[in-house]
Amino acid sequence: MLGFSIRASAESNKVSFDAQAVLPDNQRSDVSYYDLKVQPGATQQLTLKLRNTSEKPIRVKVEANNAHTNQNGALDYSKHQQKLLGGPTFEELISKPQTITLESGQEREVSFQLTIPKAGFTGTILGGFYCYEDTKDQENKGDGFSLENQFAYTIGVRLECSDETVAPDIRLTKVKPGLQNGYLTVFATLENPVPVVMSQLDMTATVTKKGEKQVLREVKKKVSFAPRSPFKLPISWENEPLKKGQYQLSILLKAPSGKAWHLEKSFAIKGEDEKLNQEAVEVKKEENHYLVLYIVLVSFLIIILGLVWYIAKLRRDKR
Template sequence: MLVALFAPAHMVAAATKVPKKAYSVTAILPGNQVDKQLNYWQLHLSPKQVQSLQLQVANIGREAITVRVQANNGTTDANPQIIYSQSASTIYPKPATSFASMVIGEREQAVTLAPGAVKILTFRIRAPADHFSGMILGGLYATADVTTTATQVRQIVAYQRSVVLQGKDINQVRPKIQFGAAKPVAEAGRFVLYLATRNTAPMYAYALTNKLTIYRQDTGKRVVHTSGTDGKIAPHSRFNWQFLIPKLAAGSYEMRLVIAGNNVARRTVIRHFTIEPVQVQAVSDYRPTGRRNFGVVLLLIVLIGVFMVVSWVLIYQRGRRHGQQLRKKTK
């Protein structure tokens, strides 16, 4: 059986406890749903079969709200986790059948709901002409702007529901994860190590664990050791696996990454990379915007304080001289 590890919902930004704007989504499961205990679609379709996917959208806030829903491919972010927020219609490699290519008609729908209103959005997909191997992974991705105050920062709430289309040999196919070069990048006052990663198979990888160790090549000293759990990689996807690492000195390094998963055999990936002096300097020179603003505010406070003290001294001296002049006149 295919392990049910696709999250039923993912909240990008939380609504307030008593929201003016809020909504919810519910997958309406069809009669041919493989596992009716799930909150997302798990389907086995015949060649060229047309299937409706219905998503119930409800306004549970006190104000009207506009919800946009996209039918997107399942892809992988840098953590790695499976996401459905990317609107690109192709997957890797391009000849592979994508979920987006199966959608009949528009891939995005929008609905505006009054408080308490409920609407069912329907997307239709057509299965490939021939039986396929493994799985085709996609999802319905809903977003809405729930900002209720005048601000430049927008509050967006998003939910996603997976669509897992099972192929003829779903239980025999395994992920094929390949790795490219490792590249260190100086970002926002820190180092980030990117490892080019791709899964060329029509099967997702799940329950991934990783242990990253970095050694300085000239001394062999271990300088970094981190670990992660519960990673997921979408089928037919490529991405840059991201590892946050502490500030390192310029020089050459060796990376050893040990990965394993429920359907991925344990393996060790070895890569070499170099950190340039200019990257070290970029990390050292970085100053967060907030700190710069704080420095400006602090300087203004000091200047205002100095101005007030000087003004008080001048007023005091002027008053003192005026008092002396009055005393002279009265003598």
């Protein structure tokens, strides 16, 4: 769930370094990431082992980041200084990012100081060490490096200080139309305001006109929520133009435990929101139903007139 991962581009699958956690004595399980039971007011070092597997010197940057919920509904550790809905957060408890230089084949350890508040904390604090090659010098020299071909390791950190149970909670706080990568989208903001990890929930989200039952848009997927994290769910408008009016968003979330949340929120698409139709990269043209009806009626009239003329002509010919 939290674990050890590597992310590489399609252009370059060559990994230039390895990273792994040096697990401390207060590790609670046999997973490869940090799963720690900590004590109020305690301090300790969290150590990672880095090894250069390439044939040239490299610099590796290691950031200690808060876990958050990305737009795919997945736990993400790749953003530094990601704001959460409360604290304490992992970044508040851990020392600053570090950049380590490694010669070819060299192995080094890098340590971060973890400081637990004297009052402790309830629930779960979730974060991770995000390790990636620092290629700014190569980018400045124009050597073909970019963020597009960067790879990274993530090593998760899960901290718990007490055995007190925290009840899960999910809220639907805002619904607003906008653009995602230039495409018309309605964004729903959900929040997990409590220090609890919620994993692999089945989600069904539907949009209807307010007071009507016909489903205009539907999203079905599995989602996970990081502790104290908002989740901005994008609902594609499928290139249909936005039309002003009153709408209703309904979201059903089911946890593996069987617990369910049914969330609803009304929202408006206003006249000013229709301006997004001009900004979008693609919008389907609306069918002019009156024009279609006019064409059908004219065609029907022509057919009737043709039949009348044909029948009249037959009668004249008989005479």
